Amino acid sequence: MFELIIGGSGSGKSEYAENLAMNLAREEYLPLYYIATMLPYGEEGKKRIERHQKLRAGKGFYTIECYVNLRRLVLPARGIVLLECLSNLTANEMFEDDGAKEQTTEAVLSGVSKVREGSRHLVVVTNDIFSDGITYDETTVRYQKYLGEANQRLAAMADQVTEVVCGIPLQLKNTLQKTEMRDKCESVVEQL
């Protein structure tokens, strides 16, 4: 299963994603990995990371740091993976010295696909940075474009897409339910 979770800043998307991943790992007795993508820039950055570490504490996550080149990441075993978050990964690929630069979207997508193949269930957190109506400089617009494209492509790949608003999950896509329904319908038809 691959679920993409989107929300704005402070929407509660991380907490929702962590609980989802944790429950999946518990249900299937599988290892739980957290792929951390945020580079600790400055005091505020460190505080943000500490806040997230506290949120995750005691939930059983094994943290793996990966700032660029996700496709090269080797997971210790096949388990449940939470990747957080796509907006950092995209910014790193775009701006870091060893990032993919113009190939950012491709690097992000191939990285997520690789992780998807290597995991039982994958949960990816991404950010809604598209609705403030402000006209930014060329570089920032390019960043929005890369992330927007990645979000669209991943949403197309995902089995489930969820938007989180004030900590409340809103389902945008759920192919699993459709598959379940179809299976049920088919079995009923067979019985007839």
Added chain:
Amino acid sequence: MILIVGGAFQGKKAYARQTFSLEETDITDGGSCELEEIFQARALSHFHEYIRRCLEADRDVSTLPEMLGKKNPQVILIANELGSGVVPTEAFDREYRETVGRLCCALAKEAEEVHRVVCGIGRVIKYG
């Protein structure tokens, strides 16, 4: 408690008035009111503006959801969703939008109902 959220200029207040039969005078403006007025208000609009003023004055707002739950559990709160943009360059703006977001998460937990308004159309995203 009832929480109504949505982007700017989505018709949240008109939706609140219609849905909960409110008069304009039932609605206290978070852009200018005092803390005590919030505890008396039937409905409070511009909740995010109230938070902005608190942060500007360096007042702690972390206990507000709990206090509201105790002192005015029937209140209808109207707040903007602010988090769906590029990370602001100013530290204060970052703190502001994050604080409003976290408070809305906490208030949504307290609330019996959460409504989200887009283009004037409300959707109940939490009930009971």
